[in-house]
């Protein structure tokens with residue numbers, strides 16, 4: 001039985017009780033954050049907490065994020081994940097439990113803060129090297145997907161459509177633009193230039209995306225942040241996704257058509273290596289040993 005955190009307490013998951021009046025349950029009135037841990041060491045924890053804080057502020061949920069670093073570290077320990085190669089914490093904060101109204105509760109209520117930790121698996125090197133496929137699906141999300149709200153219904157429906165179409169993932173398309181995946185940011189390589197959608201209200205500003213942008217710049221890979229048209233995908237040399245549980249994930253087929261020569265590209269491989277090296281450096285820094 002896993003140990004979870006709910007409103008100030010660590011307890012076995014089956015003892016965690018959330019009111020049916022919770023506005024997360026009734027109205028998807030909340031935000032969430034997923035933070036990766038590698039052998040118990042958090043990766044980009046500050047950036048994840050900052051994004052959560054910004055989401056709370058935009059939602060006007062009065063809940064500080066102070067203390068949530070300790071909560072996450074303790075969840076990793078309580079669940080025996082300190083030596084798991086890859087694990088994560090999930091934090092969800094909702095506006096709290098109150099009689100259902102389409103406006104904020106009139107009487108102040110405490111936000112509901114729920115968190116858990118779990119292991120996740122990287123694809124094997126063989127599986128990764130084969131690459132992954134996507135199906136294009138209309139992006140039916142709202143106009144503020146830059147805020148990491150728990151309203152993920154359009155993402156769920158899109159991902160399910162992609163699975164039913166025989167693909168590994170969904171590529172969300174709006175007005176002819178390949179925006180992002182159902183749970184990852186989207187990238188292409190065109191004429192040797194790395195391209196990804198700019199951070200507007202139409203994509204989630206992924207933490208992994210930010211790390212990969214920095215790594216590409218430091219490695220001298222030319223980068224352009226601009227929308228990628230679906231019409232251009234046939235001319236892409238490489239496509240890939242980035243995200244907390246996907247890291248750098250190659251995409252070798254779109255709607256049944258191979259990308260480039262149908263194999264994982266060199267820039268994708270390079271960025272994946274650089275990303276893994278960054279993770280190793282974070283692990284070493286967390287262990288207090290000098291980083292090479």
Ligand code: PDD
Pocket residue numbers: 034180181182183184185203204205206207208209242243244245
């Ligand atoms: N998903 N785009 C969307 C729509 C996402 O939901 C996510 C993250 C990302 C990548 O962001 P990051 O690099 O910060 O993980 C991009 C999380 C992991 C999830 O819903 O489980």
